[in-house]
Amino acid sequence: MPTTVTTVTTSASPRTRLRGWWAVFSLTLALFAIVTTEILPIGLLTPIGAEFGVSDGTAGLMMTMPGLLAAVAAPTVTVATARVDRRLMLCALVLLLAVANFLTAAATAFWLVLVARVLVGITIGGFWSIGAGLAGRLVPPASTGRATAVIFSAVPLGSVLGVPAGTLVGDLAGWRTTFATTGLLSSAVLALLLLTLPALPPAEATRPSVLRALLRGTGTRYALLMTFLVVLAHFAAYTYVTPFLRQVTRADPGQITGYLLIYGAAGVAGNFIGGALVTRAPRLAFGAAAGTIAAATALLPVLGRGDAGALALLIVWGLGYGAVPVCSQTWFARAAPRTPEAATVLFTASFQATLAAGALTGGAVVDHTSLDAVMWCGAVTAGLVVLVAGARSAELRPPGR
Secondary structure (H helix, E strand, O other), X not given: OOOOOOOOOOOOOHHHHHHHHHHHHHHHHHHHHHHHHHHHHHHHHHHHHHXXXXXXXXXXXXXXXXXXXXXXXXXXXXXXXXXXXHHHHHHHHHHHHHHHHHHHHHOOOHHHHHHHHHHHXXXXXXXXXXXXXXXXXXXXXXXXXXXXXXXXXXXXXXXXXXXXXXXHHHHHHOHHHHHHHHXXXXXXXXXXXXXXXXXXXXXXXXXXXXXXXXXXXXXXHHHHHHHHHHHHHHHHHHOOHHHHHHHOOOOOHHHHHHHHHHHHHHHHHHHHHHHHHHOOOHHHHHHHHHHHHHHHHHHHHHHOOOHHHHHHHHHHHHHHHHOHHHHHHHXXXXXXXXXXXXXXXXXXXXXXXHHHHHHHHXXXXXXXXXXXXXXXXXXXXHHHHHHHHOOOOHHHOOOOX
């Protein structure tokens, strides 16, 4: 994860350190709002599709559009705004997020929803690439690691709190109310960023030549391959988990909300387990995460027809996927230790592009075959990651410490 080096001393006053931690908190809350907005359609896919008269596969474009735009926005926004104050950029991107949420809530046609999701994608790519590595500029060096962990906790918390809460609000008051509420949250986050973030003039520029050089590295290519396969497997299946639980498990909306909450809690646990394991055994950590996802998605069509089986497998799935972002980010960071911002740009772009491809692929499978089939496709693809992780060839050797 990127850490832009500036001169920060440990002798900073308590008041300065406190303001730095408030800035870290505001960044975390902003990323929480972004993650929640990005994956919120997973819990609301069926009611949104029903209102606009589109299939589950077509409704899955709400996941595909942000991913595609984020993949493009990550390098484009970072390079194009290399000389713009990072505080200004982060605030502008959160404002764009609020507009996207309010536009979704007021949409009168599905194409307007997709326009709003394009804006979400631009926010995702730009904010992650610029904001995810700012901890080192906000707190003293001794606290950078802890601050970075706090910022990245927004990812599992979006699954644990954001999506289940949004799904619950959608069940009680309609999906439009959910997006309006998320828009209000984004507006509050914008105010907090303006109050807490100091001026952050760009300290270094990420040039296209740096990104091209990274893509030629063996370690970077390995990270790209592993990330592509496991994220494709996960989102091809998980984007359609709500229709599966409704139609196959026969769970009611309240149960689905509870299932997603428990899945998210398992994801938090998986995040910390993966983070602890990847530093010692990166190949094992990535392979174990993928193997867990493969097992859960393969068994879901068989054992997920009852409530107990579905819940147990969602817990297993959550544990596996929770470890994926930290494993992927670690591989990218080790592949490019001298250019951390560029490494994060590649991580964000590859992750989001594959998320979009997964949702799109899963939608095609669902529309032309069945919900069971999309789970099995996810299992096969995740199984390939286990094979790649076990490869012993020199070309696939893990990046050095």
